Amino acid sequence: MRKVAIVGGGGTRCGKREANFRELVQEAGKAMFENVKNISPKDVEALIVGAAQPERFVFQAHVAPMVAEYLGITPRKVLARTELMCASGQAAIRYAWACVASGMADIAVAFGVEKMFMPDMAEAQTNMACVLDREWDGINALPAPPFFAMTAQRHMYEFGTTKEQMALVSVKNHHYSTMNPLAQFQKETSVEEVLKSPVIAPPFNLFDCSGITDGAAGVVLVPAEMAKKYTDTPMYIVGSGQASIGNVIANLADLTDWIPLKMAAEETFRTAKITLKDIDIAELHDCFTISEIMEYEAFGWCKKGKGGKFIENGEPYIGGTIAVNPRGGLLGCGHPLGATAILQALDILQQFRGEVPKGRHVKDAEVAITHNLSGPANVHSILAYKRS
Amino acid sequence: MKKVEFEKIKRPETIKLPYMLDFYPLEDEKNTRTSQFFKNLKEGRFTTTKCKKCNKVLWPPRIVCPNCLSEGLEWIDLGVEGELYAFTEMKLGAPLGFCQDVPFCVGIVKIGGLLISARIDNATYDSLKIGDKVTLKIVELEDRRVFYRFKTK
Numbered sequence: 001m002r003k004v005a006i007v008g009g010g011g012t013r014c015g016k017r018e019a020n021f022r023e024l025v026q027e028a029g030k031a032m033f034e035n036v037k038n039i040s041p042k043d044v045e046a047l048i049v050g051a052a053q054p055e056r057f058v059f060q061a062h063v064a065p066m067v068a069e070y071l072g073i074t075p076r077k078v079l080a081r082t083e084l085m086c087a088s089g090q091a092a093i094r095y096a097w098a099c100v101a102s103g104m105a106d107i108a109v110a111f112g113v114e115k116m117f118m119p120d121m122a123e124a125q126t127n128m129a130c131v132l133d134r135e136w137d138g139i140n141a142l143p144a145p146p147f148f149a150m151t152a153q154r155h156m157y158e159f160g161t162t163k164e165q166m167a168l169v170s171v172k173n174h175h176y177s178t179m180n181p182l183a184q185f186q187k188e189t190s191v192e193e194v195l196k197s198p199v200i201a202p203p204f205n206l207f208d209c210s211g212i213t214d215g216a217a218g219v220v221l222v223p224a225e226m227a228k229k230y231t232d233t234p235m236y237i238v239g240s241g242q243a244s245i246g247n248v249i250a251n252l253a254d255l256t257d258w259i260p261l262k263m264a265a266e267e268t269f270r271t272a273k274i275t276l277k278d279i280d281i282a283e284l285h286d287c288f289t290i291s292e293i294m295e296y297e298a299f300g301w302c303k304k305g306k307g308g309k310f311i312e313n314g315e316p317y318i319g320g321t322i323a324v325n326p327r328g329g330l331l332g333c334g335h336p337l338g339a340t341a342i343l344q345a346l347d348i349l350q351q352f353r354g355e356v357p358k359g360r361h362v363k364d365a366e367v368a369i370t371h372n373l374s375g376p377a378n379v380h381s382i383l384a385y386k387r388s
Numbered sequence: 389m390k391k392v393e394f395e396k397i398k399r400p401e402t403i404k405l406p407y408m409l410d411f412y413p414l415e416d417e418k419n420t421r422t423s424q425f426f427k428n429l430k431e432g433r434f435t436t437t438k439c440k441k442c443n444k445v446l447w448p449p450r451i452v453c454p455n456c457l458s459e460g461l462e463w464i465d466l467g468v469e470g471e472l473y474a475f476t477e478m479k480l481g482a483p484l485g486f487c488q489d490v491p492f493c494v495g496i497v498k499i500g501g502l503l504i505s506a507r508i509d510n511a512t513y514d515s516l517k518i519g520d521k522v523t524l525k526i527v528e529l530e531d532r533r534v535f536y537r538f539k540t541k
Contacts, residue, residue, distance in 0.1 A: 150474035
């Protein structure tokens with residue numbers, strides 16, 4: 001296996017964009033290619049495109065060759081789309097990584113795109129209701145918010161977590177996203193504002209939930225020994241972990257203890273030869289406020305049930321125990337499903353390069369992880385990155 | 389400039405609910421090998437399959453045991469009374485086909501040793517608490533297909 005580097009990337013501004021699927025692809029692709037030297041679209045041998053539901057959101061299948069065409073790429077080694085719902089983009093990075101590590105390709109692009117705003121938003125909600133097992137869970141009108149609302153309810157019931165503590169996660173991530181030019185939301189929020197935002201499914205208000213988002217992003221992967229040809233400041237993929245238990249709600253390991261996350265974290269630490277203490281930046285999947293709280297616990301930054309206290313004490317801010325989501329998270333940046341993990345990777349690259357605004361820059365960071373959960377949190381995927 | 393023809397064209401004003409927007413499964417024996425579940429449901433029985441070889445209760449109903457790969461499965465009753473494990477109320481963001489019901493409650497019900505998601509009828513978020521007893525209720529679509537919900541007393 002060859003060591004693999006990410007040598008550049010680019011993304012679109014996320015949000016409710018006045019642009020279609022193809023235009024998002026072109027915007028992100030241009031930004032990506034302009035960020036690496038000595039690579040033109042024609043040099044790309046492998047293209048993996050993360051896209052969760054283009055068939056439903058934009059009525060378009062077979063999107064990998066469409067993305068290739070719009071980016072001017074003519075893949076000669078590997079071309080495919082990855083779908084793993086909210087982790088579709090991370091799946092794209094993993095397979096592009098595998099292509100380069102195995103020697104199947106020398107220059108690979110991991111791309112991600114989702115166009116989620118539709119003329120009738122009920123349609124978008126319908127699409128999200130076939131993510132859980134549609135015949136046994138989705139049928140009960142269960143897109144993500146009510147499912148995670150019940151997870152939050154159990155966490156509050158079992159551990160005394162409060163709505164105010166959950167709101168603090170939204171406050172933190174909105175704070176950091178004010179300093180991210182690609183973020184969907186660039187305005188500070190407050191606990192009061194979160195608690196006063198419209199009720200979606202109790203205990204969730206609107207600001208407990210990540211947005212419906214249009215966006216796209218891409219990163220370029222090459223063998224580590226070739227990296228300096230394309231940039232002075234590459235970053236390296238050093239490990240990963242992924243685990244899945246069950247799918248239908250009845251067969252999940254546990255609603256308030258994300259065991260697959262613990263398994264994926266262990267495997268990440270083992271393969272990257274790092275410990276929890278080595279991590280300087282953690283981009284965690286805060287699809288809902290409760291998710292980030294449960295992630296502090298499952299990774300082990302705090303004890304089970306103490307995630308609420310952890311945010312209350314300011315521990316996941318820069319300068320605290322661990323900088324969690326200095327990008328602004330999904331809550332602040334939005335969640336264009338297929339693009340999210342690529343945007344996380346891109347932000348880590350910019351953190352390492354010192355290209356992010358001072359207020360959200362983690363100084364001298366050497367090790368970072370990005371995490372995505374998908375479905376009813378039965379699947380957890382993690383990648384570990386190093387600056388050198 | 390040469391004159392170019394403009395013609396207004398029409399699309400159908402209404403279309404039959406397409407299968408890709410129908411949440412309810414095709415439940416007869418022409419479409420599934422576990423149609424017995426729905427036949428039982430029509431008789432007021434809430435059932436699932438159990439593996440005769442390894443004794444594992446399998447939800448949802450299966451044709452092969454994922455635990456030991458045996459095809460020797462039997463139907464067992466899960467009962468008709470359960471206990472609320474978690475619940476919420478859908479206030480905003482319901483999918484198409486459910487918008488007309490908003491607000492409505494959904495929950496996870498502990499029944500027959502399983503945690504099964506379902507709509508909870510006769511309830512509001514404020515009227516429910518974890519641990520409440522709920523009973524099986526069967527809903528029937530215009531085309532005679534059936535599905536289960538739970539309701540409070």
